[in-house]
Amino acid sequence: MNGMPVGNVLQKDHLYEQVADLLEQQILNNYEDGARLPSEQHLAEEYSVSRTIIRESLKLLKERGLIDSKTGSGSYVTRPEAQNIADVVYRIIQMDQIDYVSVFDMRMILEMESISRAVNHVTTAEMKEMEHLLELLKDPKLSNEKRSKYDFSFHYMIAKASGNPLLALMTEAIGTICQEMIHKAFLLQDSLQDSIARHNLIMNAIKARDEKAAKEAMRGHLERSKRNYEEYLQRQQEG
Template sequence: MSVVNGDAPLRKSEMLVRLFAERIRSGQWEPGSRLPSERELARLFEVSRTAVREALKALQLAGEIETRLGEGSFVLESRRSEADEEALVGAGQSIVSKLQARQALEIASGVLAIKNASESDRIKLRAVRVELAEALEAEDYQWYLVVTFDLHELIAKASHNSYLEEATHDLVEPMRNDEWALTASYDAAMAGYSAGVHRAMIDALLTNDVDAFVGSVCQHYEDYPALRHPELKRLRTVEGAGLDPFRDAG
């Protein structure tokens, strides 16, 4: 894993994304074929299963593969140009990496927001809740995503901690550039589920429920790639039973 990007070595998951994508584009992993299990991939490339899972999430978000519960990951047929595929994979990889950092920051911000939020902050949170519903009703998913990004920054502002606010902004702002990749995967069912998770975050803040807030944040960030899944409703049922929708049969 010595390939570098400029002066910085690639993370193992980033290297895996490139290797997996190359196998898909070269036809070594054909459309419809099942990828080796996480365990097999980890052994083959001498990396951890965590690195493998991060890479698979990025490819799933980019629409290169789909993960079927209990069956594994399968290559999707693509009619996009190679340049478009590279752009989508890059966006998916960027999103997955930033989400990990955002999850930790948001939990910290929310805990402080529950203690420090002003009445003005709470009014803004209620307004965002209404705007989410309006965007869904209009079926304007680009607007919906903009509102969700605004919400995450608002939570950091409500913490009244300048470091958390700045760090959150620095992570969220670049993701707005990848909004197009997310919008392409949204439909009414996906946006409706996503809105429910965001409403849960807002409600937990307004009721000062730390446990509920942490739970909803974890659910939100872990589910980002799953929003592309063709069996979204089944995934939600399985998750409710305490299973991991991203764990493959291996």
């Protein structure tokens, strides 16, 4: 580590958060995934704070998904996972009471762009993975939980095939709430067969590299998914 940046003055309020911010910058600029951080004592001396402050700062960095602590060994740099973002997004949606309409709108924005790009960038390996997921979805013995997981994985693969890693990341970030909605929609009678048919339309358009047909199939599928979820909500209200 190159030492504390010149000009950064630590204030007493929330000191551990400020140290964590400085450490985060050091990690992003100077450390590779898997690298071991200096000891707590070394960091305490470098930042002129107590080991208690360093310990709290490291806990915060662990919550941010930037490090992993190993008992008796120290702290190691880790790559933040999309699930970290997904968890945060899910909490925000719940706490801010963001309605399902906004969620579907965001999904439409992301997935229409994904399918448009995927048609032109998808690889043979990615298409095989999509087809494999569709085969899994056809199993009538699948639990709704696994079915919703495979369903969203198919959509994530399309985002991944777009060739834009951030588009895939943002799609994965709303995965938790989307899987929850998909799970509930599958509780409706006949929704499964309709979903499989619509996924097949999307897959066939991707294989034909027909962008117009792929976008139409995706839009129709997402609009039907929204209606299914609305029907589920209505039935719940009716008791």
